[in-house]
Amino acid sequence: MPTKPTKKKPQVSAAAPARRRELLDTAAEVFAEQGYNATTVRKIADHAGMLAGSLYYHFDSKESMLEEILRTFLDELWGGYDAVLGAELDPRETLEALVTESFREIDRHRAAVAIYQKESKQLVAQERFAFLAESQRRFEKAWLSTLERGVAAEVFRADLDVRLTYRFVRDTVWVAASWYRPGGQHSPEEIARQYLSMVLDGIAVRE
Template structure:
């Protein structure tokens, strides 16, 4: 495959991602994808065997990046609070860098997770969940997270809040990802209620 092919391929992938994220996969036509990169619909099929193959590649690529980033930036040796912060930060930064793929993943996974073509995507998604739950369980075992709330419930609340943040951010906000990470950790770990008795621990160091 020549470099030109690679360029064109990823051009198509990017254009499709943007359309899918904006209008939904079902409502986006192959013709529209072609138009937005300046070729005819038929030519798309020179690079991808089907429309669904584009969706699949977007989702798989997103999940691969996410898992690689978790492994690099949120290793198990970190203290639970620091590791959870790292997991949150990686998730938000990845959503920042690949907002369209993130959106497509969230919109589509439920519809496709049981299809045999998506076996690999499902395995990658399961690994993401495993890392989240391990982080939470380790924190409970260390006594820094509350044992009276189910790990799965906490995981889902936090994950959903993070996922959906891509729908209300990027509107030209001055609100940075770093601020979002801080607010996220502040709310989910320390709560929105004003504390009667101040905690003795200093705030988490900036990174």
């Protein structure tokens, strides 16, 4: 067995992820609250109880913190989504599972979702954040195909514009991150249930 050939590079390797995660969590919360551009590294350091320069022992740059926050979130999100999409459920069950899974992700990654919601549109232009565009494409494909399958199977109405419906559903789900608070009155599952009831059956009383 040869001697260790490489020195540890704390800013790059996945070693000692504990403190790193901690700092990313606080950074994410400040980003979500104040907005990425309005957040200075000094504010992040304040919330973490250290000085601005010390952050650069753990991270290359402010931007790389943002990237890691979003990447981590999207990785977990697609873990859940792929499980749903691979389960071969019927269209209605798929939609219900996707919505429920989404609210669960909001519960777990509230800050990251809020950041994604606010900043992704501007970030996508940078090649560093090109992975956001790919995620959006997969996202759209998953939802649109589910809706179209439902229309074909005559469980969803055919007179609604599928693309418009997709946008409405998508936005309403994710924008919930702006008002949702973990530990509040409603659990993610309860919110999903109410939301699905509204979208599927409408709020009007049937005559």
